[in-house]
Amino acid sequence: MLLSIPRITWKAIRRYSTKTSLLQSTRISPTLEKKLERISEQHDSLLYQLSNNQLNPTDLATASKKLSDLTTTKSLFDDWRKCTQDLSDLQDLLAVQDQEDDMLELAKEEYEDIMSRIGVIEKDLIYELAPKDAADDASAILEIRSGAGGDEASLFSSDMARMYERFAQLKKWKWELLSKSEDVGGKGLKDITVNISGRNVFGLLKYESGVHRVQRVPATESQGRIHTSTITVAMLPQPTEVDVQIRDSDLKIDLYRASGAGGQHVNTTDSAVRMTHIPTGLVVSMQDERSQHKNKAKALKVLRAKIFELEREKTQSARRDSRNKQIGTGDRSEKIRTYNFPQNRVTDHRINLTVYELEHILSGDGLENIIEPLQEYYLSQSLLDE
Incomplete structure (x- = not known):
């Protein structure tokens, strides 16, 4: 889970209420919170302009799309702020020293429920805000x-x-x-x-x-x-064929006899394929199918994926290098x-x-x-x- 919920006793709750904030394990840093505030303000401004016909007709489509893109983040941030306010109100309640044990038990249950909801909201917020990798939806x-x-x-x-x-x-x-x-x-x-x-x-x-x-x-x-x-x-x-187009002139295809298990036919015909992409030097071999054409099709699928990943790595190198200071590649x-x-x-x-x-x-x-x-x-x- 994104946010672990501390197991606490009523004494611990009272200690939290007097010494520190209940919301001490949040993943929403002050910098990220400011970014969310700017997004919320941008959402409200666009909504006001659209509702009051303050935009030129040429800007309506762009503004409407932008508003739609911001709506989920705005809603999640509103929920997050409500939960943090609920925690603050709970802290004020616990600051009163003459609380009965049954009241403190109820407060503990409410604390755990709010923290659980905050964990889910924070997870969803990070998914919404993180840069999108175009390849994520792919097979x-x-x-x-x-x-x-x-x-x-x-x-x-x-x-x-x-x-x-x-x-x-x-x-x-x-x-x-x-x-x-x-x-x-x-x-x-x-x-x-x-x-x-x-x-x-x-x-x-x-x-x-x-x-x-x-x-x-x-x-x-x-x-x-x-x-x-x-x-x-x-x-x-x-990738699809549209994502990576491979010219026949860029391919070197070698045919050879398959080795290993696979039956008499596989081992006695030149059905195995070794495909080399000359511009990158990437090589793929395929020999499982009896048909030379099927092995070519499979080799091309794998080769296309390798080329796509190579290009994808190049375009993301700057971001990855920054991130690798803290985690591995x-x-x-x-x-x-x-x-x-x-x-x-x-x-x-x-x-x-x-x-x-x-x-x-x-x-x-x-x-x-x-x-x-x-x-x-x-x-x-x-x-x-x-």
Whole structure:
């Protein structure tokens, strides 16, 4: 949650009422509050001008759209101010020293209710104010690759793929396998590439990119020693053909015979495709399909996503560099998260978040308990860049 609600006794409430403000854990800083006040004043001014026909006909459409854009923020800010005023009134009530215990108990309940409402409002305000990433609504291409740790890394790659697939099912997104490479035993994955289609896929999963570390005792470990393995996750927004246009002259396409499991036909025909984008040097290989044309189509989809992400990173570099002074980039070169099985612990190192529900998270059902705090923190930080 954006705002944690302190558990308090009636003595604690009385102490708050005499020594400090009840609203001490708000995320609305004085600077942000001033910005919200300016937005509120701008909203009221536009509303007055529109209501009293003070605008030229040529300005009406622009003003109406601007008013519509500001309305939700204005409403949320009004609710926030009302809640903070309610807290102030509660503080005045508690300042009276001869309150009965039952009155203080009611005050405690009201305090917790108001703080809970403030937490929800603040979360919504940050979502409204944060700079919008045009790629957030897009579908995404997920790549998982095993890193250090041999078989254990491959097994963990498989675990992570199941986690994301289950999360996609819960969100009613479409999961389309593009390619995968299994390890020798067939239990783990060396790498897997998936297209996840749906609304706001990239917006929810973009902070999953990076190095994920697992600490656990392998089934083959007779001494009970904990092994550490890593995998890399890349989440790429899926652009349309309009977003990224690739000329045939910019492509070098090599055909070759597929290797590994896949049946006699796959391994005896030149159906595998290696596609190189000459201007950027990006390379994508695809061999899972029997059809050369299908492998080309899949390779082009992944290549288009990689080019789009490359251009997107360039345009956002200034904002990202500012934000990275406080948090990581989230790219695949950084260790972003640790999954510790003996302690049932998952730690996200970018925001120092630790939760003790590893199985719940790896099942996909609890992944949002990690994603939401990450998303809220990154959005909060983005407000500092403006």
